[in-house]
Amino acid sequence: MLGLMQDWPLLCHRIIDHAAKVHSGREVVTRSVEGPIHRTNYAEIRGRALKLAQRLDRQGIKLGDRVATIAWNTWRHLEAWYGIMGIGAVCHTVNPRLFPDQIAWIINHAEDRIVMTDITFIPILEKIADRLPSVERYIVLTDKVHMPQTALKNAVPYEDWIAEADGDFTWKTFDENTAAAMCYTSGTTGNPKGVVYSHRSNVLHSMIVNSADALGAASKDTMLPMVPLFHANSWGIAFSAPSMGTKLVMPGAKLDGASVYELLSSEKVTFTAGVPTVWLMLLQHMETNNLRLPDLKVVICGGSAAPRSVIKAFDDMGIEVRHSWGMTEMSSRGTAGALQGKFSHLKGDAKLDRLQMQGYAPFMVxxxxxxxxxxxxxxxxxxxxxxxxxxxxxxxxxxxxxxxxxxxxxxxxxxxxxxxxxxxxxxxxxxSKDVIKSGGEWISSIDLENLAVEHPKVAEAAVIGIHHPKWGERPLLILQVRKGESATREEILGFMDGKIAKWWMPDDVAFVDSIPHTATGKILKTALREQFRGYSFPNAAA
Amino acid sequence: MLGLMQDWPLLCHRIIDHAAKVHSGREVVTRSVEGPIHRTNYAEIRGRALKLAQRLDRQGIKLGDRVATIAWNTWRHLEAWYGIMGIGAVCHTVNPRLFPDQIAWIINHAEDRIVMTDITFIPILEKIADRLPSVERYIVLTDKVHMPQTALKNAVPYEDWIAEADGDFTWKTFDENTAAAMCYTSGTTGNPKGVVYSHRSNVLHSMIVNSADALGAASKDTMLPMVPLFHANSWGIAFSAPSMGTKLVMPGAKLDGASVYELLSSEKVTFTAGVPTVWLMLLQHMETNNLRLPDLKVVICGGSAAPRSVIKAFDDMGIEVRHSWGMTEMSSRGTAGALQGKFSHLKGDAKLDRLQMQGYAPFMVxxxxxxxxxxxxxxxxxxxxxxxxxxxxxxxxxxxxxxxxxxxxxxxxxxxxxxxxxxxxxxxxxxSKDVIKSGGEWISSIDLENLAVEHPKVAEAAVIGIHHPKWGERPLLILQVRKGESATREEILGFMDGKIAKWWMPDDVAFVDSIPHTATGKILKTALREQFRGYSFPNAAA
Ligand SMILES: Nc1ncnc2c1ncn2[C@@H]1O[C@H](COP(=O)(O)OP(=O)(O)OP(=O)(O)O)[C@@H](O)[C@H]1O
Ligand SMILES: Nc1ncnc2c1ncn2[C@@H]1O[C@H](COP(=O)(O)OP(=O)(O)OP(=O)(O)O)[C@@H](O)[C@H]1O
Ligand SMILES: [Mg+2]
Ligand SMILES: [Mg+2]
Incomplete structure (x- = not known):
């Protein structure tokens, strides 16, 4: 016996339809790549997304064709998402911070037919364009006035291109399991792998994000996604915000502390989400200039382990910080670190201990x-x-x-x-690839890193396992110290001593000028392992 | 091209699995029908629901078979929902406040094989049992000690019955479009109609309810559903609360102001939901005894138009009241009256005007x-x-x-x-059946009723259209005055004069001892129209 409810497929563009109808005037504010602050709203975003859809359709882009975007968080990028998905094409977000070779590999692997790009990334694309046979034309996310000279094939400014359509167009309909978007993983442990989201998975994921403990912004809230649209499905925010009618503030190309603070403050942002690195920059700017953010209620911190200092800094300001764990393969939400009722009374270190965990799974995970x-x-x-x-x-x-x-x-x-x-x-x-197996037991590299960065002289820490004749593997602590500081092995190990099990203590400390990162700001341990390939512990003489 | 995400059907019992795993110790507190307060948690609820599922399975209840419940909001009723749905049977919630004839008609129409009932409703069932040929046995939601003598076929106490199963059982799996539950409409405009929910629709609806502007309770919140599990799918709360890990407080059979206040207060309830009638009772009890509810944050008021006085009373206490409109056919959520950003600064009458509207549609409506x-x-x-x-x-x-x-x-x-x-x-x-068409234009009966009940002497008001030779139809205002009060036609019309368009003014006022209601507490206009069938307006002489 089947239920007798309506057959209403879960399609991404229904989200922007809803926003345009019920929250039509709700603003989307962008620090444009060209410079000035730009203001639009959900009704306009939908209208322009429809024009894009119509123009893509006229271009011969069909169900299942891939269209790439290499772009900052802006209103145009958001329009591109809905316009592409609304005809059943697949929106492939490319991370511009990858190495050019990786970008070329990804575009070829996805066989993108069109690439939509910000002005910023034209130089990168020009360098690899002759290796991208599937790409038929480049759309530059700007207007005629700001359009640079470029050799990119059939390049045209976005504004001119969509102006060729009148917007008298209706979305296509199709099965909810149709591919909507693609995103390659960050390439931390190897080559990026292609994840293909469906309309269904995107809509369901946005509903997860909308629940109270995950994100739970309301229509009266204002959300600034520091996480880029090209990082792990924008953590669902490109869908969840319009689905709730939440005002969106898009930071464009400027992610430094001062620029972000300015937007958070002037637009009275209440929710924001991003990786630890951007919060470190923001917090430093705020501390230096003695600034406050009285409107900010919730900060989502994820993508890699959140340092205790970041959690404490927000918590001290009375801002709820939720440590989230997720993956490109999880659309991205895996957990959120809201405090369950049992823990909501916690204070001080006990509270920070709980907040530093990655939280718990929402329903559907x-x-x-x-x-x-x-x-x-x-x-x-x-x-x-x-x-x-x-x-x-x-x-x-x-x-x-x-x-x-x-x-x-x-x-x-x-x-x-x-x-x-x-x-x-x-x-x-x-x-699992970074785990250090010492005498058959696992040592957590993240725990050691978390502890080491609590030392005031340490800017960043990475721990890798190095072969040890007796134990199999032992931890090597690799440190980058803060600008202007210097530190000794003994100083650091002395600081760590007593705070972890004796047998977890790193066997040595190495100081480096800088720790290598992936395109999404994670520590690139593959590179570190390469760098320390010849290393052996002073105590390793058999 | 299809997405490459996992195939994970949306099944109701996955909600209780989630709650039992991630929020295992989260309490479900009930004022039991037998009297005392009963405490359990989501892990236990799931364990017992599995026993019920196993016992039903052994009884030969199969995919698509209907199992009825006629019961108050208790932990056992909640277990019954999950246990029945978890084997693909259909949980048919029957409203015990319907006339016995309607109950019989509904059970026969659904062809329920088993009826699970609270002690309370045994007398009703005994009266109609010989007219219920499809029912094979009755399960009484109690234990052996409290089991009354009854002639009901194969009647057995629930606790004994599920004790025959050991709980070593796994849920069945099936397509997400499989029927999960049935609920008949309230019968306000005619005979109740059977609505059949699917697993998919129930899960999606619970996600709507979990979003901030609809309900949006968190795991640290405590929810008291005044709305019965048998009323319009319990407004989704039987699913949304466990899916978030929200603590549940179940009022059992006692819905009077004092009992409800006691639970709201002692369990520190933060969210509650119910029809205007129960709020009127609660508010009167609180006013009389000068009581406060400092923990209560959100009250959902729906099922029929919320009187302004109810909205104002909660708002004055700093409690957010959200006026919701919905239907059995909508699972039930149609709208919620959270204030959008644009309106969150409103004060006084402007705020009440906005809150008295029924709110706006969430995504997916x-x-x-x-x-x-x-x-x-x-x-x-x-x-x-x-x-x-x-x-x-x-x-x-x-x-x-x-x-x-x-x-x-x-x-x-x-x-x-x-x-x-x-x-x-x-x-x-x-x-649409109650609309009054005067000279080709529509007059809103709800607007007139809302205005009339603002008069201090009026307890309840109903407006119906009566034939008028000149205008086609004109409004008749039917009033029940407060206990101990009396009022005149002129007094009431004088109060209304100037507050509505002249041509909306009722042509006459009739005073009655009591206004008839449906099983869910709505004004039964069909009965009023019957009662005033012979009536003609004093001014209607052609
Ligand atoms: N809050 C967090 N704490 C610790 N680690 C996290 C957190 N959030 C994300 N991560 C790490 O990031 C991973 C997901 O990142 P992403 O999908 O961007 O690609 P990647 O795993 O870094 O790259 P690749 O899969 O290509 O090696 C997780 O598997 C986890 O290792
Ligand atoms: N907040 C509200 N304000 C006004 N009316 C409401 C509100 N909430 C619900 N209603 C009314 O209740 C109806 C839904 O009620 P329900 O599904 O319980 O059955 P019913 O419509 O009363 O009965 P039937 O369909 O059998 O005549 C809505 O169609 C609407 O008329
Ligand atoms: Mg990965
Ligand atoms: Mg109805």
Whole structure:
């Protein structure tokens, strides 16, 4: 017996239809790439997205064709998402911070037919354009006045191009499992892998994000996504904000502390989301200039482990900081670190301890941890295991990769190692590729890094496992000190001593000028392992 | 091209799985029908629901079979929902306040195989049992100690019955469009009609309810649903609360002001939801005893138009009151009256005016208003039209009724008449069957009723259209005055004069001892029209 409810497929463009109807005048404010602040609203965004859809359709872009965007967070980029998806084409967001070779590889792998780009990235594209045979034309996200000279094939300013359409167009309809978007992973552990979102998964994910403990912004709220539209599906914000009628503030190309503070403050932003690096920049700017953000209520911090100092700084200002863990493959939301009722009374270090965990899974994200053989491990808060996940907005396969990536129960291995406690709180202790196995036991590199950066002289810390004749592997602590500071091995190890189990203490400390990062700001341990390939511990003489 | 995300059907029992895993210790507190306060949690609820599922399965209850519940809001009733749905059977909630004949008609129409009932309703069932051929056995939601003597076929106490199962059972899996539950409409305008929810529609609806402007409770919140599980899908709360890990407080059989206040206060409830009648009782109790509810943050008021006095009373206490409109056919959420950013600064009467509207549609509820011929009418805040809706949690057909209930665009006619403004705010002015057509123009009976009840002597007001030789129809105002009061026609009309258009003024006022209500507390205008069938206006002499 079937239910007798309406057949209403979950399609992304229905979100912008809703916003344009019920929250038509709600603003989308952008620091434009060209410079000035630009203001529009959801009704206009939809109208222009329809023009784009019509123009793409006339160009012969069909269901399933890939259209790439390489662009900052702006209103035009948002229009591009809805315009592309609204005809059943696939919006492929490309991360401009990848190496040019990686960008070329990704565009070719996706076989993008059109590339929509900000002015900023024209030089990169010009360098690789002759290696991109599938690309038929480039749309530059600007107007005629700001259009630079470029050799890119059939390049045309976005504003002129969509002006060729009159907007008298209706979205296409299709099955909700149709591909809507593609995003490649950050390439931290190897080459980026192609994740293909469906309309259904995007809509369901936006509903997860809209729930109170995940993000839960209301229509009266104002959201500034520091997380780029090209990073892991923009953490769902490009869908969740219009679906609720939340005002959007787009930071464009300027992500430095001063620029971000200015927008947060002048637009009275109440919710924001981004990686730890941008919060470090913002907090430093605020501290130096003794600034406050009285309207800001919630900061989502994710993408890599949030330093305790960042959590404490926001918490001290009375701003709720939610540490989130997620992946490109999870659309991106895996957890959110809201405090459950049981913990809402916590204060001081106990509170920070809880906030520094990665939070717990929302409904629609199922979790388990297992040993290497796939046996489930207990949720006791101490046993680390491979974290595996299941849900309707989680990858079941990579694009053009035939491997089965699900286990017998349909769970996807995140590649992360974590503990889970009885309240469902996750603590990410490592990537399984970064885990240090000493005498058969696991040492968490993230825990060591978190502790080391608490030392006032340390700017950033990375721990890698180095072969040890007796223990198999032992931790090497690699440090970048703060500008103008210098530190010694003994000073740092002395600071750490007593705060962790004795056998976790790094066997050595190496100081480097800078720690290498991925395109999304994570520590690139593959590069560090390469760099320290010849290294052996002073105490390693067999 | 399809997305490459996991195939994870939206199934109701996955909600209780999530709650039992991530919010296992979160409490469900009930004022039990037997008397004492009962405490359990989501992990236990799931364990017992699994036992019920196993026991039903052993009884031969199969996919698609209907199992009825006639019960108050208790933990056992909640277990029954998940246990029944978890094997693909259909949980048919029956409203015990219907006339016995209606109850019999509904149970027969649904062909329920099992009836699960509270002690309270045994006498009603005993009266109609010999007319219920499809029912094979009765499960009484109590334990052996409290089990009354009854002639009901194969009657057994719930606790004994589920104790026959050991709970070593796994939910069945099936397509997400499988029927999960049934609920008949309230029978305000005719005979109740059978609405059949699917697993998909229930899960999607719970996600709507979880969004900030609809309900948006967090895991740290405590929710007391005054709305019964048998009323319009419990407004989604039986799903939304466990999906978020929100603590639940169940009022059982005691809905009077004192009992409800006691629970709201002692359990520090933060969210609650119910029909205007229960709020009137609560507010009167609080006023009489000079009480406060410092923990309560949000009150949802829906099911029929919320009196301004109720809205004002909560607002004066600093409690956010959200006026919601919905229907059994909408699972039930149609709108919620949170204040959009544009209106959040409002004060005094301007604020009350906005709060008294029925709010706006969340994402996944599409709306239009049309004239009788189906032409769309403008969202100008003044033009009333037939309100039509579309979405994945809205009925596409009634159970065992062959009529097509959708228009050419797939919209369902709500039977309500409303205005929509440019911000999407709905104002319900009438049922289309209750609309008064005077000289070709519509007069809103709800507006007249709202105004009349503002008179201090008036307890309740109903307006019906009575034939008029000149105008076609004119409004008759029917009043029930407060206990101990008496009022005159002139007094009331004088009070209304100047507050509405002259031609809206009722042509006469009739005083009655009591205004008849439906099983869900709505004014039963069909009965009033019957009662005033012979009436003609004093001014109606042709
Ligand atoms: N809050 C967090 N704390 C710790 N680690 C996090 C957090 N959020 C995200 N991560 C890390 O980021 C990963 C997901 O990142 P993303 O999808 O951008 O690509 P990547 O895993 O870095 O790259 P690749 O999969 O190509 O190696 C997670 O698997 C996890 O290792
Ligand atoms: N906030 C509200 N303001 C005004 N009317 C409301 C409100 N909420 C619900 N209603 C009325 O209740 C109706 C839905 O009620 P329900 O589904 O319980 O059955 P019913 O419509 O009363 O009965 P039937 O359909 O059998 O005649 C709506 O169509 C509307 O007329
Ligand atoms: Mg990864
Ligand atoms: Mg109805």
């Amino acid at each position: 199922e979790m388990k941890i297992t040993d290497d053989a796939g046996n489930e491990l207990p949720w006791d808060g101490t046993t680390p295991g491979r974290l595996k996940v299941r849900g309707p907005a989680i990858s079941g396969a990579y694009y053009r990769v035939n491997d089965n990536i699900l286990d017998g129960e349909g769970f996807f291995d995140t590649g992360d190692v974590a503990t889970l406690d009885e309240y469902g709180y996750v603590r990410i202790t490592d990537r | 599409e709306m239009k208003i049309t004239d009788d011929a189906g032409n769309e009418l403008p969202w100008d805040g003044t033009t009333p039209g037939r309100l039509k809706v579309r979405g994945p949690a809205i009925s596409g057909a009634y159970y065992r009724v062959n009529d097509n209930i959708l228009d050419g665009e797939g919209f369902f006619d709500t039977g309500d008449v409303a205005t929509l403004d440019e911000y999407g705010y709905v104002r319900i002015t009438d049922r």
